[in-house]
Amino acid sequence: MAAYLLRRLIQAVLILLGVSIVTFLLLFLVPADPARQIAGRSATPAMVESIREQLGLNLPIYQQYWRYLSALLHGDLGRSYLQRTDVSTLVWARLPASLLLMAGGIVCELVLGLTMGLVAALRRNSRLDQGLMIASFVGVSAPQFVVGILLLYVFAVKLNWFPIGGYGSFSQLVLPSLTLGVLGAGWYSRMMRSAMLDVLRQDYIRTARAKGLARLRVIFRHAVPNAILPIVAMIGIDVGIFMSGIVVVESVYGWPGIGQLTWQAIQRVDIPIIMGVTLISACAIVLGNLLADLIAPMIDPRIKLR
Incomplete structure (x- = not known):
């Protein structure tokens, strides 16, 4: 039983890792801009770019994912862009x-x-x-x-x-x-x-x-x-x-x-x-x-x- 549970635990970790990678890539391909959503329609390009830098959205996708995965390993699901609250709390x-x-x-x-x-x-x-x-x-x-x-x-x-x-x-x-x-x-x-x-x-x-x-x-x-x-x-x-x-x-x-x-x-x-x-x-x-x-x-x- 212990060996079975250990094997299933390893499989679960690999599955969750794969899910996180696929989901992150799909969200990266979405044409909508989160920074624009946060800034609002009347925001200037400079304001949008500033928000993008604050959130790290201007980084390459592999760096964004690594930052997210590093935080996730410490139990941090991130912080909502719009509600300004920890995702885990929500x-x-x-x-x-x-x-x-x-x-x-x-x-x-x-x-x-x-x-x-x-x-x-x-x-x-x-x-x-x-x-x-x-x-x-x-x-x-x-x-x-x-x-x-x-x-x-x-x-x-x-x-x-x-x-x-x-x-x-x-x-x-x-x-x-x-x-x-x-x-x-x-x-x-x-x-x-x-x-x-x-x-x-x-x-x-x-x-x-x-x-x-x-x-x-x-x-x-x-x-x-x-x-x-x-x-x-x-x-x-x-x-x-x-x-x-x-x-x-x-x-x-x-x-x-x-x-x-x-x-x-x-x-x-x-x-x-x-x-x-x-x-x-x-x-x-x-x-x-x-x-x-x-x-x-x-x-x-x-x-x-x-």
């Missing part, structure tokens, strides 16, 4: 809201996706199966901002069941979590259906039925634990998907998380915030995949970590 202040929304999204996608996939597999080739798979296809295909606006219109405006936006109560969490979870629910329902159909054809399921075990016991005691293994691996990947989807969902619902902070930083070309959020998102993806790999042997002892 991110940590908004991270709890994003984690709460992410947890709500994961719960929604698992409850909806696994239930739909299980029912579809047990009612294979029926109209219910076809209807659930069509619904999952629509959920996977629909853009999140469209889903968010539709849910707001139906459940907040027309039915008045939930508030339009805000943060702090359970009712304000429901619609953003559902919007975030619809996409994953579509994927999980299709994966769960496929995995269940494969498991239900295995010899040990036939043996359990031949012994006279109750149908529900065969399904939930023997079939579901084996069919759910691919789902566990997908949850770790979902962390990364959610980190990108949160930007859209938080903007639609006015949710005060790092997604909204990222969107504001993109509009203003605030490079330190974009870099900081990207690296934290990459860390979350790496950690999510590691946890998924560690949990899998607990569900199926046949899986060995190597």
Whole structure:
């Protein structure tokens, strides 16, 4: 286990280094000028150049990256160009809201996706199966901002069941979590259906039925634990998907998380915030995949970590 964790730690460091390099290069290629954004439209060229020198934007890109990496190794994510505040302070202040929304999204996608996939597999080739798979296809295909606006219109405006936006109560969490979870629910329902159909054809399921075990016991005691293994691996990947989807969902619902902070930083070309959020998102993806790999042997002892 120690050797496995050490190897994964080295891989994580290399992944984060690669993410930082690629993100820095892409931001360097953006035609917008951060110095111009800070100085404002009425600033003279001399003022813009002065700001560029203060921020080190006039240096070659390799020197800029080396300065950023050196500070990062000391735990410094940089300082926001426009808000004049440490990026770590801004991110940590908004991270709890994003984690709460992410947890709500994961719960929604698992409850909806696994239930739909299980029912579809047990009612294979029926109209219910076809209807659930069509619904999952629509959920996977629909853009999140469209889903968010539709849910707001139906459940907040027309039915008045939930508030339009805000943060702090359970009712304000429901619609953003559902919007975030619809996409994953579509994927999980299709994966769960496929995995269940494969498991239900295995010899040990036939043996359990031949012994006279109750149908529900065969399904939930023997079939579901084996069919759910691919789902566990997908949850770790979902962390990364959610980190990108949160930007859209938080903007639609006015949710005060790092997604909204990222969107504001993109509009203003605030490079330190974009870099900081990207690296934290990459860390979350790496950690999510590691946890998924560690949990899998607990569900199926046949899986060995190597």
